[in-house]
Amino acid sequence: AQKVTQAQTEISVVEKEDVTLDCVYETRDTTYYLFWYKQPPSGELVFLIRRNSFDEQNEISGRYSWNFQKSTSSFNFTITASQVVDSAVYFCALRGRSSGSARQLTFGSGTQLTVLP
Amino acid sequence: DTGVSQNPRHKITKRGQNVTFRCDPISEHNRLYWYRQTLGQGPEFLTYFQNEAQLEKSRLLSDRFSAERPKGSFSTLEIQRTEQGDSAMYLCASSLGQENTEAFFGQGTRLTVV
Numbered sequence: 001a002q003k004v005t006q007a008q009t010e011i012s013v014v015e016k017e018d019v020t021l022d023c024v025y026e027t028r029d030t031t032y033y034l035f036w037y038k039q040p041p042s043g044e045l046v047f048l049i050r051r052n053s054f055d056e057q058n059e060i061s062g063r064y065s066w067n068f069q070k071s072t073s074s075f076n077f078t079i080t081a082s083q084v085v086d087s088a089v090y091f092c093a094l095r096g097r098s099s100g101s102a103r104q105l106t107f108g109s110g111t112q113l114t115v116l117p
Numbered sequence: 118d119t120g121v122s123q124n125p126r127h128k129i130t131k132r133g134q135n136v137t138f139r140c141d142p143i144s145e146h147n148r149l150y151w152y153r154q155t156l157g158q159g160p161e162f163l164t165y166f167q168n169e170a171q172l173e174k175s176r177l178l179s180d181r182f183s184a185e186r187p188k189g190s191f192s193t194l195e196i197q198r199t200e201q202g203d204s205a206m207y208l209c210a211s212s213l214g215q216e217n218t219e220a221f222f223g224q225g226t227r228l229t230v231v
Contacts, residue, residue, distance in 0.1 A: 004159075033217055043206060045160070045222035052217055091159050097216065103148065103173060105220060107159030 002027045004094050006108035013082050014116050021077045021111045023092030029053075034068065034075045035093040035105065045091070051075060082115045089113070119143060121223035123209050129229045130199055137195045138226045142211030149192050150220060151184055152208040153177065160208055166192060167214070199230045 003026040013019045025034065036048040049059065051068050059066050063083075067076045079086055089112050093105040122141040130136050142149050147168050152160035163182070165173040168189035178184075181199075186192040196203055206227050210220040 035219060037222075042224065043227070044224040045208065045210075047219045047221060050217070050219045093159075095216070103165050103216075104150070104162035104175075105152075105160070107161070109157070109159050 002029075002094050002096055002106040004092050004106055004108035006090075006092055006111050008111045009109070010112045010114070012114045012116060015084060016081050018078060018080050019082050019113065019115075021079075021090050021092075021113065023075045023077065023108060025073050025075065025092070025094045027094060027096050029096035031097050033095045035095070036066065036075075036077050037091045037093060037107075039089040039091060039110070041088070048077075079113075082113075084115050084117055087113060087115045121209055121211055121221055123207075123223035123226050125226055126224060127227045127229075129231060132199055132201060132230055134199055135195065135197045136199060136228065137193055138207055138209075138228075140192045140194070140209030140211075140223060142191070142209070143221060145213070146211035146221075147189065147214050148212045148220075149186055150210045150212075151192070151194050152210065152222075154206040154208055154225070155204075163194075163207075196228075199228075201230045204228055204230045 005024045032053045034051045037045045063080045065078045089110045091110045092108045124139045149166040151163040154160040162175050164184050166186040181197045184194045206225045208225045210222045212218050212220040
């Protein structure tokens with residue numbers, strides 16, 4: 001069975017602050033894929049990043065950065081110098097390779113980020 | 118627009134009625150997924166198609182739910198004899214055939230059963 005836990009239900013920050021969204025996952029698969037999606041009020045899930053389990057190199061893309069630590073089963077997401085437009089619900093998701101999980105995404109319950117002006 | 122398209126965006130129906138939703142995936146994507154999302158929760162997997170073949174179905178997909186993907190293009194999700202518990206956002210996603218590719222989501226159909 002797969003599980004994704006996003007312990008932070010809601011986070012509020014003031015614009016220009018840095019914020020880190022936590023994600024912890026469980027899987028028995030040795031190869032798996034991790035994702036982050038953003039869901040603005042319009043409802044559409046917007047893909048942000050995919051990370052393969054065999055690639056632990058952290059990644060930075062503009063104001064976004066991701067810290068993947070296999071030893072602690074965590075895949076955290078940091079927004080630097082947050083902006084009001086970053087306000088959304090952020091989901092961490094996992095896809096394994098074993099039968100029954102190889103195609104479906106297992107999502108966490110999401111973190112509502114509010115960036116105040 | 119080459120993204121995933123879902124229709125309608127909103128649907129209000131009376132309990133007991135049947136409803137059908139449509140999803141048009143990104144044209145070159147052979148995988149298509151349906152998810153359901155309730156308020157305050159992450160999306161939950163319902164079913165998956167590889168081309169026209171429905172390969173996986175979640176236990177969440179009761180007998181009142183049926184999905185099709187004729188000719189491996191668009192897909193429909195039908196709910197028969199709707200119940201208030203069916204009220205949710207129904208999301209469609211598509212992806213290429215490789216396992217390490219990301220899925221792209223549509224804007225969803227919000228169903229309200231009154």
